[in-house]
Each structure stands twice: as C-alpha cells, then as structure tokens.
Amino acid sequence: MVDLSWQVPTALASVLFIIGLLGLLARRSLVFVLMSIEIMLNAVALLFVTAGMRWGSPDGQIMFIFVINLAGAEIALGLILLLRLRTRLTTLDSDAANLLRDVQV
Amino acid sequence: MNVSGFDLVFYGAASFSMVTTAVAITRSNPVYGLLNFVLSLLGMAVVFYTLGAPFAAALEVIVYAGAIMVLFLFVVMMLKLDRTTVAREASWITSAIWIVPILLGAMLGGELVDVLLQKTGPGSAHQVISPQAVGLRLFTTDLGAVELASMLLLAGLIGAYHLGRPSSEGD
Numbered sequence: 086m087v088d089l090s091w092q093v094p095t096a097l098a099s100v101l102f103i104i105g106l107l108g109l110l111a112r113r114s115l116v117f118v119l120m121s122i123e124i125m126l127n128a129v130a131l132l133f134v135t136a137g138m139r140w141g142s143p144d145g146q147i148m149f150i151f152v153i154n155l156a157g158a159e160i161a162l163g164l165i166l167l168l169r170l171r172t173r174l175t176t177l178d179s180d181a182a183n184l185l186r187d188v189q190v
Numbered sequence: 191m192n193v194s195g196f197d198l199v200f201y202g203a204a205s206f207s208m209v210t211t212a213v214a215i216t217r218s219n220p221v222y223g224l225l226n227f228v229l230s231l232l233g234m235a236v237v238f239y240t241l242g243a244p245f246a247a248a249l250e251v252i253v254y255a256g257a258i259m260v261l262f263l264f265v266v267m268m269l270k271l272d273r274t275t276v277a278r279e280a281s282w283i284t285s286a287i288w289i290v291p292i293l294l295g296a297m298l299g300g301e302l303v304d305v306l307l308q309k310t311g312p313g314s315a316h317q318v319i320s321p322q323a324v325g326l327r328l329f330t331t332d333l334g335a336v337e338l339a340s341m342l343l344l345a346g347l348i349g350a351y352h353l354g355r356p357s358s359e360g361d
Contacts, residue, residue: 089197092306094241097204099302101211103295108215110291113282116220116266120227123262124211127234127254134243141317143324147332149246150324153253154339158346160258164265165353171269 094135102128115170115177119163126156200240207233218280220266224259231255245321 105124108117130152137145167177174181207230214226231254238247328336 089200093200094204094237096302096306097208097237099299099306100208103299104208104211104215106298107288107291107295110294111283111287112215114220114279116269117215117223120220120223120262121215123258124215124227124230127231130246131234131237134238134241134246137243137319138241138316141319143319143327146243146246146319146324147328147335149243150249150328151335151339153249153258154342156254157258158342160262161346161350162353164262165350168265168268169353177269177275 091135091139094138095132098128098131098135101125101131113179115167115179118179119160119167122163123156123160126152126159196240200237203233203236203240206230207237216283218283219276220269220271220279221263224263224266228255228259228263231259242316242318244318245324248321 102125105121105128108121108124112118112121130149133145133148133152135145137143137148170182171177210226210230210233214223214230217223217226231250235247235250235255238244238250
C-alpha cells in the first residue's frame with residue numbers, strides 16, 4: 086500500500102489516456118485504433134480504482150469490473166467488424182471505409 | 191515526503207506502463223504493438239496492487255491481459271498480415287501525422303494539470319480494499335448493475351454471432 090496522494094495515480098491515468106488519444110487520432114490501421122480505445126478504457130479504469138483508494142470504498146473496484154466488462158463486449162464486436170472489413174476491402178486502412186454503401190469489387 | 195519501498199515499486203511500474211504504451215502505439219507491426227500493450231497491462235496490474243486494490247490487479251492480469259488481449263492477438267494473427275502490409279503501415283507513420291494529435295493532447299493535458307493542482311478535501315484514505323469487500327458490495331447493493339452488465343455481454347455475444355455468420359453473398 087503506497088503512501089501517495091491521489092494526484093499521482095490520477096496523473097498517470099491522464100498520461101495514459103492522452104497516449105491512447107494520440108494513437109487514436111494519428112494511426113490509420115484499424116488494429117491500432119482499437120488498441121488505442123483499449124488504452125483509453127484502461128486509463129479510465131485506473132481512474133476509478135484511484136477514486137476507490139481516495140475514498141476508501143470498494144465502489145472503485147466495482148466500476149473497474151464494469152469497465153472490463155464493457156471492454157470485453159466492445160472488443161468482441163470491434164474485432165468481428167475488423168474481420169468483415171478485411172474480407173470486404175482487403176485492407177485495414179480506416180480511410181478506405183468511407184463509403185456508406187456496398188463497394189464495387 | 192518520505193519515499194518508501196512500495197512507492198518505488200509504484201513509480202517503477204507506472205513509468206514502465208507509460209513507456210510500453212508509448213512504444214505500443216508507434217509500432218508498425220501490430221503484433222509487436224499488442225505485445226507491448228500486454229506488457230503495459232502487466233505494469234498496470236502492479237500499479238493496482240500498490241494502490242491497495244489486489245482484486246483489480248488480479249482481474250487486470252487474468253481478464254484484460256489474459257483473455258481480451260489474447261483474443262485480440264489471435265484475430266490479428268488470423269488477418270494474415272504480410273511484409274508489404276507492415277511496410278505500408280510504416281510509411282504512414284511519419285512525424286507530420288503526430289503534430290495535430292500532440293497539440294490536442296497538450297490542450298487536454300493542460301486542463302488536467304489545472305485540475306490536479308487544485309488542493310481540495312482531505313488526503314487519501316490509504317487502506318487495502320479486500321476482494322471480500324468488493325464481492326459483498328457487488329452482489330448485494332449493486333446486483334442490478336450486475337444484471338445490466340450481463341445483458342451487455344449477451345448483446346455483445348448475439349452481435350458477434352450475427353456479424354460473424356458467413357453471409358449468403360459469400361463475402
């Protein structure tokens with residue numbers, strides 16, 4: 086058990102969230118876009134656990150469980166859409182999927 | 191501020207997580223990126239443990255690194271990425287594409303620093319929250335939220351099954 090103020094883990098969560106945001110904005114490969122979303126979700130989960138530490142309450146870890154739950158459901162759907170897109174467009178470039186209609190192959 | 195050994199473990203794991211996450215989003219090969227992210231999650235598990243959340247630390251290793259990221263890794267290996275894909279991916283990562291994201295990230299970071307520097311309320315409670323306390327709260331007062339979470343997982347399952355079905359068009 087560390088003897089830190091709540092600001093230190095919150096700063097760590099902020100840094101991780103910003104790194105995830107940079108990856109989300111800068112990368113074009115959909116694998117890295119999904120991974121950046123996971124990084125940001127994980128940073129938010131750290132924020133909940135930090136808040137639980139700050140107030141000495143189990144609610145932070147309960148919200149952590151729900152965030153993991155959400156990440157699992159999100160990644161299952163995200164990966165299946167990634168596989169469908171790969172078979173349709175034969176690329177993982179997010180700019181290639183900019184048409185809201187069937188592609189003419 | 192006196193620095194104890196546990197504090198050093200926290201700072202070590204925190205810097206390890208930050209470095210491996212930064213490495214993960216800059217790789218051109220997705221497998222290397224994912225493996226670096228798994229390392230970062232293991233560092234985060236140590237951070238959770240030092241913050242007095244041993245149950246969250248165990249879940250981070252078992253569910254996040256062990257199940258979710260391994261599923262991710264399997265799918266990336268199914269994508270059959272060859273050398274040309276990785277080379278094209280590397281050609282997209284130029285220094286110019288990072289300028290606007292870094293500006294936006296700096297704006298967000300500045301606001302967060304402003305929040306962090308405010309001195310409000312007492313310090314931390316500093317106590318280890320046992321898995322028993324978490325489970326007691328989760329399955330008594332928060333039971334409705336657990337049911338909602340199971341509905342979310344069911345929706346994810348049905349959605350993944352529907353989208354993963356081979357379609358009649360043959361694509």
